[in-house]
Amino acid sequence: MLKDVKPQIRIGVVGCGNISQAYLHNAAMFPAIRPVACADLNRNVADARADEFGIRALDYDEMLASSEIELILNLTVPTAHFDISLQALQAGKHVFTEKPLSATFEEGRRLVEEARARGLLIGSAPDTFLGATGRYARQQIETGRIGRVVAGTAFMMGRGMEHWHPDPTFYYQPGGGPVLDMGPYYLTMLVNLLGPVRRVQAMATSAYTERFVSAEGPLKGTSIPVNTPTTVATLLEFDKGAQITFVASWDIYRHSGRQIELHGTEGSLGLPDPDNFSGVVSLSRLGAPWQDVDTANMAFGALNWPLDAPDRGNYRMLGLADMAEALVEGRRPRASGDLALHVLEVMQAILSAGETGEAVNIDPVDCQPSAFDEIEAEKLLA
Structure with a gap:
């Protein structure tokens, strides 16, 4: 009997600096997500990261226009978070961004409202609390x-x-x-x-x-x-x-x-x-x-980072894996907007x-994540 194959959410990574290596390396442990492309202001940097992880290097406009890409992982500098995330939402893509959500509360609220109005999910690092x-x-x-x-x-x-x-x-x-x-x-x-x-x-x-x-x-x-x-x-x-x-x-x-x-x-x-x-x-x-x-x-x-001599746990991409599960289950992701x-x-x-x-x-808004038990955590790896 064939094992059920999980649907995968296909990800475009924007920003190919140091933190992108951890995200892209860790993606392999989560069956529900698959990076397919990356973009950076410096095309040489994007090309190098694409070669390292077997994905495509694209311009950001190409990424937004691609019907293959469903979610934008925004790893740009904080001052660029708002513009990159807003463009992604307006192009019909789900968004997960590095912290902070945006440079100001007003900008962050605009992003959350934009996602809600379009029926899209938005999430943000840190996802370390899910560890x-x-x-x-x-x-x-x-x-x-x-x-x-x-x-x-x-x-x-x-x-x-x-x-x-x-x-x-x-x-x-x-x-x-x-x-x-x-x-x-x-x-x-x-x-x-x-x-x-x-x-x-x-x-x-x-x-x-x-x-x-x-x-x-x-x-x-x-x-x-x-x-x-x-x-x-x-x-x-x-x-x-x-x-x-x-x-x-x-x-x-x-x-x-x-x-x-x-x-x-x-x-x-x-x-x-x-x-x-x-x-x-x-x-x-x-x-x-x-x-x-x-x-x-x-x-x-488990201690897994740095790769050569691990002294800490680094599972960045966990928040995106939970977001992929949230899409299937019709709920709010835990590392939510x-x-x-x-x-x-x-x-x-x-x-x-x-x-x-x-x-x-x-205003003490309803934002506490739902509890994340061991069964659900193991499920993301299955």
Whole structure:
């Protein structure tokens, strides 16, 4: 008896930079998706990526006109997200974009509304919350292992980009900064676990007015101006009542704080870096010593990246595989446009509150993803 063959959604990839390698490499593990073409402003880069993965290099206009391509994977720079995604939707293509959904909340809302009006799906990275650690943590919360979540902390702290990035200028200008660059991973994980945010308070500062570039490249040995906050301390009030302190900083050389800790009426839960799909989750019940659970044996939990010496889980494309399943099942994808739009609104509120000192209220929209259990996770690999 022949095995049922899953229908595949055919994908066109726009933007062939470093992140495209992970997406295209990981696509092979998901039967429901198939990249067929790629495009880039630099045709030589697109040709090289196409040769590497056995797909076609096209101009973006050709991609939009192709009846073969059903979904556009937008891996361009954040300032181009809106234009590329809007053109794709207007051409009748579903869209999945790298984070953030767009540069502003207003643009993001336009994209979500455009998709809804056309009966199309739109989704956005990060999809890391669908990995083993995100699923295990949510299971612990929803089964009451730590009771009702009351408080918590989230720390994204490091020393910035200028010691490794050849041109880190963008990161220190409006539109960059630690909140917009790394905040999506932390905030998306928190909304997945706790539901939407309803109020934001924040303070913001910067340790330096200039950054000295030590990374190899054309700017090595020069200084670049800092025109956006590089340390932001935020208090997030969630609609279900939890209060989470979120600190995003590029002014920290070393710290010992766990990336995420949640404290409830029955215990506490600790999560690793939400930029990864896997890692160790720690649980303390009623004050007992931490019990560590390595999620490596769960779906999307094994260390697989970098390819030569894996030290983390990287399953980018998981969100698109779930979107392909959502198309078949007629539901909202978990890494949805609604979720990404809410996170974008929260990030804008953080920056506004940090600038003005005034709390910002947010409409707690229905955007928490549906739970993602092990059976559903394994199904995406079958």
